[in-house]
Amino acid sequence: MSHHRPRQFDLIAFDWDGTLYDSTALIVRCIQAAVRDVGGTVPSAQQAAYVIGMALMPALAKAAPDVPVDKYPLLNERYSHHYRTHQDDLTLFEGVVPLLRSLRDRQHWLAVATGKSRQGLNHALQAVEIKGLFDGSRTADETAGKPDPLMLHELMHEFGVPPERTLMIGDTTHDLAMARHAGCPSLAVSYGAHESSGFAAYQPLAVLHSVAELHDWLTQHG
Numbered sequence: 001m002s003h004h005r006p007r008q009f010d011l012i013a014f015d016w017d018g019t020l021y022d023s024t025a026l027i028v029r030c031i032q033a034a035v036r037d038v039g040g041t042v043p044s045a046q047q048a049a050y051v052i053g054m055a056l057m058p059a060l061a062k063a064a065p066d067v068p069v070d071k072y073p074l075l076n077e078r079y080s081h082h083y084r085t086h087q088d089d090l091t092l093f094e095g096v097v098p099l100l101r102s103l104r105d106r107q108h109w110l111a112v113a114t115g116k117s118r119q120g121l122n123h124a125l126q127a128v129e130i131k132g133l134f135d136g137s138r139t140a141d142e143t144a145g146k147p148d149p150l151m152l153h154e155l156m157h158e159f160g161v162p163p164e165r166t167l168m169i170g171d172t173t174h175d176l177a178m179a180r181h182a183g184c185p186s187l188a189v190s191y192g193a194h195e196s197s198g199f200a201a202y203q204p205l206a207v208l209h210s211v212a213e214l215h216d217w218l219t220q221h222g
Contacts, residue, residue, distance in 0.1 A: 149183075
């Protein structure tokens with residue numbers, strides 16, 4: 001008799017910022033600095049954190065509703081400037097690399113579904129410790145921003161995996177709403193950009209409070 005338990009999910013898609021990557025505080029500061037640079041009303045940290053996970057331009061527009069449309073290109077440029085200046089200071093959350101390696105050892109396909117740009121994600125994926133750990137990825141600028149399910153639909157099609165065998169893991173309601181629109185189950189983590197009080201409406205399978213808890217859950221139920 002085989003000692004291997006049946007696997008519940010074939011494809012596991014991770015959000016990037018605030019789920020795998022400890023970048024929430026930096027993104028908030030960069031959004032605030034960009035809005036300040038173009039003369040808009042600087043959003044609070046909570047307002048800036050709420051838009052994390054969305055595609056960049058809709059996120060900036062929501063965080064700075066008083067900035068006129070003709071200043072959007074400058075707003076985008078200033079955000080990118082501030083982020084690029086500090087992006088190499090960022091790190092993966094502790095425990096992420098062992099988590100990803102253990103999932104690969106169990107033959108799950110691993111993917112990234114992120115609001116980042118393709119250029120930004122490619123830069124992050126060059127980090128030595130995660131090279132080769134992901135089988136696929138989709139970004140907002142090449143598909144559609146969350147909560148549109150297009151990036152999950154494309155990943156499921158690429159790997160030939162049905163929605164019920166696909167798990168989306170994220171730290172925002174945008175991630176969880178995208179999973180629902182795609183017909184996929186989801187997991188939420190509470191250590192990222194959004195307050196966990198808003199998660200229940202999207203019915204994630206669980207809300208995990210650390211990478212260690214996420215690792216344990218996936219080991220038992222993934």
